[in-house]
Amino acid sequence: MSDVILAGIGQTEVGEHWDRSLRSLAAEAVRQALSDSGGLRPQALFVGNMFAPILSRQAHLGALVADFSDLTGVEAVTVEAAGASGGAALRQGYLAIQSGLVDVALVVGVEKMTDQVGFGVEEALATTTDSDYEAVAGLTLAAQAALVMRRYMTEYRVPADGFAGFALTAHAHGAGNKFAMFQKAIKPETYARAEMVCEPLNLFDVAPNADGAAAVLLTRRDLLSKNFQHPLVRIAGAGVATDTLALHDRADLLWFDAAHLATARALKQAGASLDAIDFFEYHDSFSIYAALSLEANGFAQRGVGWKLAAEGALALNGKFPCATMGGLKARGFAGGATGVYQAVEAATQLRGAAGKNQLNGVQMGMIQSLGGPASTAVTHILERIDI
Amino acid sequence: MEISRHWRLKQQRYALVGEVCPHCDVKIFPPRDVCPVCGGEAKTTFAFSGKGEVFSYTTIYEAPTGYDQTVPYTIALVKLDEGPMITAQLTDLGEQPVEIGMPVEMVTRKLRNDGDERGVIVYGYKFRPAWKMPSQA
Numbered sequence: 370m371s372d373v374i375l376a377g378i379g380q381t382e383v384g385e386h387w388d389r390s391l392r393s394l395a396a397e398a399v400r401q402a403l404s405d406s407g408g409l410r411p412q413a414l415f416v417g418n419m420f421a422p423i424l425s426r427q428a429h430l431g432a433l434v435a436d437f438s439d440l441t442g443v444e445a446v447t448v449e450a451a452g453a454s455g456g457a458a459l460r461q462g463y464l465a466i467q468s469g470l471v472d473v474a475l476v477v478g479v480e481k482m483t484d485q486v487g488f489g490v491e492e493a494l495a496t497t498t499d500s501d502y503e504a505v506a507g508l509t510l511a512a513q514a515a516l517v518m519r520r521y522m523t524e525y526r527v528p529a530d531g532f533a534g535f536a537l538t539a540h541a542h543g544a545g546n547k548f549a550m551f552q553k554a555i556k557p558e559t560y561a562r563a564e565m566v567c568e569p570l571n572l573f574d575v576a577p578n579a580d581g582a583a584a585v586l587l588t589r590r591d592l593l594s595k596n597f598q599h600p601l602v603r604i605a606g607a608g609v610a611t612d613t614l615a616l617h618d619r620a621d622l623l624w625f626d627a628a629h630l631a632t633a634r635a636l637k638q639a640g641a642s643l644d645a646i647d648f649f650e651y652h653d654s655f656s657i658y659a660a661l662s663l664e665a666n667g668f669a670q671r672g673v674g675w676k677l678a679a680e681g682a683l684a685l686n687g688k689f690p691c692a693t694m695g696g697l698k699a700r701g702f703a704g705g706a707t708g709v710y711q712a713v714e715a716a717t718q719l720r721g722a723a724g725k726n727q728l729n730g731v732q733m734g735m736i737q738s739l740g741g742p743a744s745t746a747v748t749h750i751l752e753r754i755d756i
Numbered sequence: 757m758e759i760s761r762h763w764r765l766k767q768q769r770y771a772l773v774g775e776v777c778p779h780c781d782v783k784i785f786p787p788r789d790v791c792p793v794c795g796g797e798a799k800t801t802f803a804f805s806g807k808g809e810v811f812s813y814t815t816i817y818e819a820p821t822g823y824d825q826t827v828p829y830t831i832a833l834v835k836l837d838e839g840p841m842i843t844a845q846l847t848d849l850g851e852q853p854v855e856i857g858m859p860v861e862m863v864t865r866k867l868r869n870d871g872d873e874r875g876v877i878v879y880g881y882k883f884r885p886a887w888k889m890p891s892q893a
């Protein structure tokens with residue numbers, strides 16, 4: 370089997386796009402990805418989205434995005450796995466190419482979070498929890514993360530500002546990403562003074578909801594056009610796993626088993642060890658989830674994931690760069706588009722095109738997309754192929 | 757709206773009815789008919805005592821539709837004495853500070869108000885502190 374190459378990438382700015390619709394955001398990302406690929410045409414389209422049916426009263430995004438991207442006729446479906454929808458759509462695109470039945474697959478993540486505000490958005494977000502046994506009690510996603518974070522801070526004796534490093538790292542990296550929602554570094558005092566959202570979770574522990582679209586075009590290496598302009602980046606390994614949907618059903622509240630399993634599967638396929646991973650785009654929807662991701666993936670021992678952030682290890686010039694374009698916290702949390710943004714960002718790093726945020730000599734990057742508290746986890750390992 | 761859905765769950769919501777595994781005696785809530793520990797069929801009903809303790813908790817200020825009238829409210833992971841953990845609001849707290857490990861007991865309260873005039877009011881379990889409050893002299 371020929372390598373699966375990220376042949377084209379595209380992304381819109383992430384933010385509150387009151388003047389833009391779902392379809393126009395998606396179409397912009399698609400145009401960029403097609404043009405970046407040097408003119409490939411997809412046979413299949415996978416749309417990652419979590420909330421369009423609720424927040425925009427629009428289902429059937431496969432046909433919609435194909436239609437408004439001038440791709441009518443293409444095979445197209447929506448893939449939903451809460452916050453992991455983008456990663457899950459990428460996985461479907463990858464499987465399609467690997468199956469040999471599809472030569473060129475287009476993966477689009479799109480989300481429009483800001484058409485509604487407040488109660489309505491909270492209600493939509495809560496549908497990704499166990500509706501009968503979590504949402505019915507009035508649980509929100511932020512509260513769910515706060516329940517985990519309090520337990521973590523208690524069991525591991527984390528100081529009150531222990532998680533500040535995640536927001537500081539994210540915002541410092543967002544400053545170099547022109548697509549990011551927040552492009553300004555923040556100071557430790559800003560974190561310390563931030564308003565509580567759900568104690569102990571403060572405003573800077575929470576990634577902001579935003580609109581955006583990102584697209585990736587996948588094909589086999591032997592089908593790339595002769596004048597393909599970029600260094601080659603392939604998907605070296607992929608894995609998806611699930612855990613209990615409800616947080617309360619976890620045997621171990623502080624262990625993201627799905628993240629662990631998805632990454633083990635991806636590494637096995639890539640034939641790589643964890644040491645080979647040069648950088649990691651984690652799913653920092655909440656800072657506590659970034660810490661637990663570092664631990665479940667094996668980048669930190671249990672209980673000390675937060676210390677990597679606190680010690681500056683996750684910075685661009687640190688021991689193990691993470692969220693290199695701002696992560697969910699500073700780039701913005703564009704729902705089901707997130708996993709595709711991660712792929713675009715990691716490919717940009719591996720192509721050597723990350724501008725001010727460029728990491729030196731990176732060969733292999735890992736991206737991980739989470740649905741809820743890692744009830745779904747999707748890991749992809751991207752690798753630069755030097756010809 | 758959704759009346760049948762709420763009706764279907766009334767045993768769980770009002771009486772914490774779950775299941776007990778006939779093979780390994782593990783108590784199961786909510787019911788899932790399969791034991792999460794041994795994998796055997798587990799359809800024997802079991803009513804939980806409603807006693808437990810706070811495993812973690814937080815306070816919600818920005819709530820979903822249907823809960824926005826009652827903010828702020830405290831929500832907790834409650835570890836039931838029989839084993840399972842559930843998500844529920846804490847109520848009747850008064851001036852009492854909430855702590856991890858605090859003993860609590862189930863009460864039945866209004867959970868949410870479905871917005872429109874035809875909307876059903878959903879009742880179900882919340883938990884309150886289980887020790888005796890000092891009497892108001």
Ligand SMILES: [Zn+2]
Nearest residue numbers: 777780791794
């Ligand atoms: Zn059993």
